[in-house]
Amino acid sequence: MNNVKIITYPILPIREMVLFPGGRVPFVVGRRASALTLERSVKAGDQIVLLTQKDPKVNEPTQEQLYQVGCLAYVESLIELPNRYFKIGVRGAARIRLIRLLGEEEGLRAEAEILDEPDCEAWDYDSRFEAQNNFYQAAAEFFGRNPDAARMLSIDQIKDLPLNQAIDAVAGLINVDVHEKQRVLEQVDVQPRLDAMMSLFQMDSDRFNVDRDLELKTRQRLDEGHKNFVLNEKMRVIQEELGKKDEKGEFRILRQRILDAGMNEEAQTKALEELDRLEMMPPQSAEATVSRTYIDWLLALPWDKFADERLDLDEAEKVLNEDHAGLDKVKARILEYLAVMRRLRDTQATALKSESAEPTVGVNAPSKEEKEKKADSDTEAATNKTENIAPPALRGPILCLVGPPGVGKTSLARSIARAMNRPFVRFSLGGIRDEAEIRGHRRTYIGSLPGRIISLIKKAGVKNPLMLLDELDKMASDWRGDPASALLEVLDPEQNGSFQDHYLDVGFDLGQVLFLCTANVRHNIPEALEDRLEIIELSGYTPQEKNAIAQGHLVPKSLERHGLNGMNICFESGAIGRIIQSYTKEAGVRQLEREIAAVLRKLARHSLQPEKGEVFDPVVTADRMARLLGPEKYLETPPGDDVIPGIVNGLAWTASGGDLLTIEATVLPGKGNLKLTGKLGEVMQESAQIALSYVRARAEKFGLSPDFLEKKDIHLHVPEGAIPKDGPSAGITMAAALLSALTGIPAKSEVAMTGELTLRGMVLPIGGLKEKLLAAHRMDRKVILIPRENVRHLEDIPDEVRNSLTIHLVGQMDEVIPLALTRYPEPLAENNDGIGQ
Numbered sequence: 008m009n010n011v012k013i014i015t016y017p018i019l020p021i022r023e024m025v026l027f028p029g030g031r032v033p034f035v036v037g038r039r040a041s042a043l044t045l046e047r048s049v050k051a052g053d054q055i056v057l058l059t060q061k062d063p064k065v066n067e068p069t070q071e072q073l074y075q076v077g078c079l080a081y082v083e084s085l086i087e088l089p090n091r092y093f094k095i096g097v098r099g100a101a102r103i104r105l106i107r108l109l110g111e112e113e114g115l116r117a118e119a120e121i122l123d124e125p126d127c128e129a130w131d132y133d134s135r136f137e138a139q140n141n142f143y144q145a146a147a148e149f150f151g152r153n154p155d156a157a158r159m160l161s162i163d164q165i166k167d168l169p170l171n172q173a174i175d176a177v178a179g180l181i182n183v184d185v186h187e188k189q190r191v192l193e194q195v196d197v198q199p200r201l202d203a204m205m206s207l208f209q210m211d212s213d214r215f216n217v218d219r220d221l222e223l224k225t226r227q228r229l230d231e232g233h234k235n236f237v238l239n240e241k242m243r244v245i246q247e248e249l250g251k252k253d254e255k256g257e258f259r260i261l262r263q264r265i266l267d268a269g270m271n272e273e274a275q276t277k278a279l280e281e282l283d284r285l286e287m288m289p290p291q292s293a294e295a296t297v298s299r300t301y302i303d304w305l306l307a308l309p310w311d312k313f314a315d316e317r318l319d320l321d322e323a324e325k326v327l328n329e330d331h332a333g334l335d336k337v338k339a340r341i342l343e344y345l346a347v348m349r350r351l352r353d354t355q356a357t358a359l360k361s362e363s364a365e366p367t368v369g370v371n372a373p374s375k376e377e378k379e380k381k382a383d384s385d386t387e388a389a390t391n392k393t394e395n396i397a398p399p400a401l402r403g404p405i406l407c408l409v410g411p412p413g414v415g416k417t418s419l420a421r422s423i424a425r426a427m428n429r430p431f432v433r434f435s436l437g438g439i440r441d442e443a444e445i446r447g448h449r450r451t452y453i454g455s456l457p458g459r460i461i462s463l464i465k466k467a468g469v470k471n472p473l474m475l476l477d478e479l480d481k482m483a484s485d486w487r488g489d490p491a492s493a494l495l496e497v498l499d500p501e502q503n504g505s506f507q508d509h510y511l512d513v514g515f516d517l518g519q520v521l522f523l524c525t526a527n528v529r530h531n532i533p534e535a536l537e538d539r540l541e542i543i544e545l546s547g548y549t550p551q552e553k554n555a556i557a558q559g560h561l562v563p564k565s566l567e568r569h570g571l572n573g574m575n576i577c578f579e580s581g582a583i584g585r586i587i588q589s590y591t592k593e594a595g596v597r598q599l600e601r602e603i604a605a606v607l608r609k610l611a612r613h614s615l616q617p618e619k620g621e622v623f624d625p626v627v628t629a630d631r632m633a634r635l636l637g638p639e640k641y642l643e644t645p646p647g648d649d650v651i652p653g654i655v656n657g658l659a660w661t662a663s664g665g666d667l668l669t670i671e672a673t674v675l676p677g678k679g680n681l682k683l684t685g686k687l688g689e690v691m692q693e694s695a696q697i698a699l700s701y702v703r704a705r706a707e708k709f710g711l712s713p714d715f716l717e718k719k720d721i722h723l724h725v726p727e728g729a730i731p732k733d734g735p736s737a738g739i740t741m742a743a744a745l746l747s748a749l750t751g752i753p754a755k756s757e758v759a760m761t762g763e764l765t766l767r768g769m770v771l772p773i774g775g776l777k778e779k780l781l782a783a784h785r786m787d788r789k790v791i792l793i794p795r796e797n798v799r800h801l802e803d804i805p806d807e808v809r810n811s812l813t814i815h816l817v818g819q820m821d822e823v824i825p826l827a828l829t830r831y832p833e834p835l836a837e838n839n840d841g842i843g844q
Contacts (some may be wrong), residue, residue, distance in 0.1 A: 485634055
């Protein structure tokens with residue numbers, strides 16, 4: 008030890024490799040500190056020390072994380088790669104022991120000592136001869152098992168080397184773990200080094216024998232039809248050899264889960280058959296993945312899980328009234344549904360109670376007190392029992408809420424789910440054009456999955472959720488299928504008890520699901536689908552209802568969303584009214600909510616930056632609307648005293664509610680043509696032709712000459728020409744406009760009308776009456792003319808609207824003219840020019 012010479016060397020930590028003296032290896036250097044050390048060592052011509060890391064995942068190893076014995080090496084080649092990476096080739100020179108790791112200021116350096124190689128000649132000749140023969144024999148067997156190693160080094164080359172160098176040469180070629188090779192490197196004396204090397208030979212021999220046995224067993228299991236599964240069979244044999252032989256345990260668990268899932272007989276049989284097929288498949292095959300996914304889907308469905316429904320009508324009514332103002336007809340229909348469900352549940356409980364009753368006669372009959380006690384216990388038992396069974400299925404029509412956007416159809420469905428304590432799931436049908444979205448894909452397709460109906464049932468986790476089929480009128484169809492036809496089975500109470508999804512290919516009972524549908528336009532719903540629905544119309548809200556909704560729901564919700572709950576902000580009723588009148592034009596309240604949010608954003612900024620704008624004032628009044636929301640978006644002109652012939656007010660239904668439809672007519676020189684503008688649809692153009700024919704047929708009665716149209720053209724225009732318009736309900740309005748223009752008699756500006764006109768002058772009923780009367784109320788038209796047959800629909804009109812209007816029921820155009828024009832036209836006189844009085 009006194010002759011130990013400690014020298015400072017640059018070092019390179021290496022991963023997952025061991026370099027022996029005399030060996031050559033190439034590798035890539037990429038760590039910053041290692042690259043700096045390598046550059047400086049090469050420039051200085053220094054040797055470097057290679058030390059193997061104990062954990063290859065460590066980027067900056069400490070002295071304790073390095074093996075203490077390494078190899079001193081020469082850098083024989085150096086190639087610089089992009090991003091300061093280097094590929095180097097080194098040759099081992101001598102064993103070296105690490106003494107102390109130094110800092111990194113000038114690269115990685117360490118104090119180390121060189122370990123001298125032993126003198127093999129000092130051995131006893133007989134012992135040395137026997138050890139050499141054993142080593143050469145083991146090395147020859149190693150080269151026989153590893154042809155790649157034999158190509159790099161032959162047995163003759165080994166015999167020419169001293170024993171210690173021969174061991175190092177072969178140790179660098181053997182494929183074993185790094186820490187096993189490190190054991191050989193750390194042996195300085197020949198005998199311990201030879202013992203460690205012989206252990207490596209034994210490990211290689213054992214590994215070779217295991218691989219050979221695996222290959223043998225695998226070949227025995229294969230036949231000509233299964234050669235494509237060689238790798239999978241090898242994996243199975245490997246698992247068996249490692250002791251992982253209990254694959255059947257997983258299948259036993261799956262089988263028990265199938266039996267306990269509560270599936271119907273068809274589904275259970277299908278699942279067990281699929282499980283039997285899965286057991287016969289190689290676990291890594293694509294078919295096994297498909298089968299396992301199918302079984303998982305069957306197990307994930309709630310075959311016998313039900314939500315605990317709340318059928319308290321008073322509580323349900325309270326929830327519906329809390330969440331929505333108005334909509335009394337819809338709420339009443341929902342409460343009727345709940346009442347029937349409650350009656351069915353009570354009947355079920357009574358039946359269970361009667362089944363549990365046991366008649367007793369004779370001397371051992373129970374006393375009166377015992378009977379009462381038993382009756383109470385039976386009632387409780389029956390109630391508890393009904394909580395664990397499927398709720399009664401109500402085989403009735405599916406409800407469909409139809410109304411313009413923003414009237415609360417979707418939010419009403421959520422409230423119904425909350426009132427009934429059912430999970431809520433929503434399926435948006437807008438743009439759906441593939442029936443596979445409803446019924447799923449068959450399992451023959453790659454990546455197939457169940458349809459959205461089954462997926463939503465799985466998501467709900469119970470068999471009786473409330474499922475909203477939203478935007479029913481916006482489905483499409485093409486060559487991929489017709490989703491509306493696929494929905495027929497889903498929405499038919501007589502068929503959905505065994506709904507067949509193409510992926511599952513077994514029946515699933517949808518009878519417990521409460522389906523609700525929504526649509527904006529009724530006539531866009533396919534006829535066959537509409538036949539299975541109970542349509543409930545949701546008309547627009549009155550200004551009073553909108554004001555109540557804003558104060559009770561929209562403002563509190565918007566305050567919470569904008570973080571302004573504690574600011575004492577309040578909207579005066581007049582402010583909400585101004586927003587409704589001047590900044591929105593809708594049947595619902597969606598735009599109203601956006602405008603309220605815009606006001607709150609302004610107030611939020613005022614509260615934080617008063618110097619940048621208006622001083623923060625928590626009270627929102629009508630006078631502040633122009634400053635908060637800008638100029639009025641919609642100007643509603645009230646009826647005035649100035650009246651012009653040819654202009655008549657009509658009423659129209661739109662997808663967003665009712666609207667006032669002004670129709671203009673004018674007479675000009677020409678050749679008897681009728682020109683129509685305003686982007687009118689085919690039906691509306693026909694209504695204009697009917698109106699003109701009606702006036703021409705009664706020309707003399709209206710003071711017009713029979714040939715009044717020979718030298719005149721009539722131009723009829725409906726303003727807002729960019730908006731398409733169609734429908735027959737403007738017939739009497741067009742006739743009144745034409746008659747006013749031809750006779751020069753103005754129409755009354757406070758009058759608005761709607762009705763279909765026939766050639767005989769009859770006024771036929773129209774649709775959308777509620778929306779049209781709400782529009783008249785909003786636009787301050789006080790006198791309304793409607794078809795007589797629509798009188799039955801007046802009961803749907805809110806009282807405040809009906810009481811504010813003077814409604815005239817008309818059955819003939821002759822009844823319309825004196826009410827619509829300022830005076831009735833005088834019959835034709837002898838010298839009248841036929842164009843007006």
